[in-house]
Amino acid sequence: MDYKVGLLGRIVLLAVTLFFLSYTMLDEWGVFMTSLFIILVIFQIILLVRFSESSFKKVRTFLDNIKQDNYTQVYPVKFDGTETDDLHIEFNAILAKLKEDQAEKEANYQYFRSVFKHLSIGLLTYGENGEIQIFNVAAKRILNVDDLKNISEIENINKELHLAIQNLRTGGSELIKIAHPDGIMQLSVYVIELLMRGEKFKLVSLQNIQSELEEKEMEAWQNLVKILTHEIMNSIAPISSLAGTLKGEIEDRMEHNEPLSPSDMEDCMMGISTIEKRSEGLISFVSDFRSLAHIPAPKFTSIRISSLFEQLEVLLQHQIESESIQVIRELEPEELILFGDQTQIEQVLINLTQNAIQAVEDSDKKIIRLRAYIDEAGKIIIEVCDTGKGIEEEALGKIFIPFFTTKKKGSGIGLSLSKQIMRRHKGNIQVKSTLGEGTTFKLIFNG
Numbered sequence: 001m002d003y004k005v006g007l008l009g010r011i012v013l014l015a016v017t018l019f020f021l022s023y024t025m026l027d028e029w030g031v032f033m034t035s036l037f038i039i040l041v042i043f044q045i046i047l048l049v050r051f052s053e054s055s056f057k058k059v060r061t062f063l064d065n066i067k068q069d070n071y072t073q074v075y076p077v078k079f080d081g082t083e084t085d086d087l088h089i090e091f092n093a094i095l096a097k098l099k100e101d102q103a104e105k106e107a108n109y110q111y112f113r114s115v116f117k118h119l120s121i122g123l124l125t126y127g128e129n130g131e132i133q134i135f136n137v138a139a140k141r142i143l144n145v146d147d148l149k150n151i152s153e154i155e156n157i158n159k160e161l162h163l164a165i166q167n168l169r170t171g172g173s174e175l176i177k178i179a180h181p182d183g184i185m186q187l188s189v190y191v192i193e194l195l196m197r198g199e200k201f202k203l204v205s206l207q208n209i210q211s212e213l214e215e216k217e218m219e220a221w222q223n224l225v226k227i228l229t230h231e232i233m234n235s236i237a238p239i240s241s242l243a244g245t246l247k248g249e250i251e252d253r254m255e256h257n258e259p260l261s262p263s264d265m266e267d268c269m270m271g272i273s274t275i276e277k278r279s280e281g282l283i284s285f286v287s288d289f290r291s292l293a294h295i296p297a298p299k300f301t302s303i304r305i306s307s308l309f310e311q312l313e314v315l316l317q318h319q320i321e322s323e324s325i326q327v328i329r330e331l332e333p334e335e336l337i338l339f340g341d342q343t344q345i346e347q348v349l350i351n352l353t354q355n356a357i358q359a360v361e362d363s364d365k366k367i368i369r370l371r372a373y374i375d376e377a378g379k380i381i382i383e384v385c386d387t388g389k390g391i392e393e394e395a396l397g398k399i400f401i402p403f404f405t406t407k408k409k410g411s412g413i414g415l416s417l418s419k420q421i422m423r424r425h426k427g428n429i430q431v432k433s434t435l436g437e438g439t440t441f442k443l444i445f446n447g
Contacts, residue, residue, distance in 0.1 A: 014044045062091050066098065122206035126151045127199060142187065142206050144180055164189050165204055171377045172446055174426075175209075186210045236282070239275050246271045298341030298424050305336045305372045305382065312349050312370070319357050325366045332373040338380055338445060344421045348429075351414040352384040352441045359388025359439060382443040391433040399431065 017040050024033045058075075065073055073095065075088035113134070116123060122139030126132045130151045140146065143157050155162040157178070164174045168191035176187045190205045246268055253259070309329050313320065320327060338345070353368065360366040369385040391399065400419045415429075422429045426446050433439040 010048045125203050127201045303338045303342050328369045330371040340425050348418040351418050356386035359386045380445040385440040387438045390435040
C-alpha cells in the first residue's frame with residue numbers, strides 16, 4: 001500500500017507544480033518564479049523516476065543474488081502490512097527455500113561422492129579432454145597409484161587397459177590382465193558413456209575378478225575330470241572285462257591243447273568286434289574333446305544376415321521338410337550386416353537350428369523362428385526360437401557344460417562349442433525356456 005500511496009502522492013504533487021508553472025507563465029509572474037517552478041518540476045520528475053525504480057532495483061538485486069547462488073541476504077521486514085513488507089517476506093521465503101535446496105544438493109553430492117570413493121569396485125570418470133574428475137580408492141588400489149590427472153597416464157601402467165578404456169563404448173566390457181604387487185590381476189573393464197549439461201564423459205568400472213575366475217576354473221576342471229572319468233570308465237570297463245574274459249578262455253584252451261570250435265571262434269570274433277566298437281566310441285569322444293579345445297581364431301568379415309539365414313535353410317532343408325516344420329525369418333532392418341567369422345557363426349546357427357528341429361519333433365505346432373535385430377544398446381541380436389516342449393530348469397543351468405546332453409543321441413559339445421565361438425567374437429549366448437512353450441537361444445554381438 002505504501003508504494004501506491006507514495007507514487008500517487010508524487011504524481012499529484014507533480015501535477016500541482018505543473019499547474020502553478022502554467023499559471024505563472026500565463027499570469028507573467030516573472031522569470032524568477034517561472035524558473036523556480038521549472039526546477040521544482042524537474043526535481044519532482046527525478047524523484048518520481050527514482051521512487052518508481054527503487055522496487056525494480058530490489059527485484060534486480062534479488063535476481064542477481066539468485067544468479068550468483070548468493071542466498072545469504074535478508075530483506076528487512078517491519079510487519080506493517082505494506083506492499084514493500086510483503087515483497088520482502090516473499091524474497092526472504094524464496095531465498096530460504098533456494099538455500100535449503102542448495103544445502104540438500106550439496107549434502108547429496110557429498111554423500112554420493114563418499115559412496116563412490118569407498119565402493120569396492122574401482123570407478124573413475126573423465127571428460128572429452130581426458131581430464132579425470134573422480135577417481136575412487138578402489139581404482140587407486142587396483143592400479144597401484146596415488147593419483148591420476150589424465151586418462152592418458154594409464155598407458156604408463158598398462159597399454160592394453162588404456163586401449164580398452166579408449167575404445168569401449170556404452171555397455172562394452174573386456175577382460176584385461178595386469179601386473180600388480182599382490183600378483184597378477186584379471187580386470188573386468190566396463191564402460192558407460194554419459195552426457196551431462198552438454199558435456200560428454202565416460203564412467204569406467206574396474207573389477208578384479210581373479211579369485212572368482214580361479215574358483216570357476218577349479219570348478220570347471222572338477223566338472224571336466226568327472227565327465228572324462230565317467231565317459232572313459234564307461235568305455236574302458238567293458239573293454240577290460242571283455243578282453244579279460246577272451247584272454248582267460250584262450251589261455252584255458254591253450255593249456256589243454258584244445259582247438260577253438262567254430263562257436264567259440266564266433267564268440268571270440270563277437271567279443272573282439274565289441275572291443276573294436278567301444279574303442280572307436282572312445283576315439284570319437286577324444287576327437288570331440290580335441291575339437292572343443294582347439295577352436296581356430298575367427299577370421300572377421302562382413303556377413304549379410306539375410307544370406308546367412310537363406311544358406312541355413314538350404315543346408316537343413318531336407319530335415320525341415322521331412323518334419324513339416326514352418327520356418328519364419330524376421331530381420332530388422334532387412335539389410336542388417338554382422339562382422340564376424342562366417343563359417344563359425346554358421347556352425348553356431350546350424351547347432352541351434354538342429355536342436356530346435358529335434359525340439360519340435362513331437363510338437364503339434366512345429367515352428368522355428370529365426371530373428372535378427374539391433375537392441376536399445378546398439379548390439380546385434382540373433383534369436384533362434386522353437387515351439388518345442390522346452391528345457392527343464394535343472395538342465396537349463398548345465399546345457400553349456402561340455403558333453404552334457406538331454407538327448408538320447410548326441411555328443412553334448414554343440415552348445416559348448418557355440419558358447420566358445422561367441423566368446424571368440426566378444427559376444428555371448430543366452431537361453432530362455434518355458435516348459436510347454438518352447439525355447440529361445442539368443443546370440444549377442446557387442447560389435
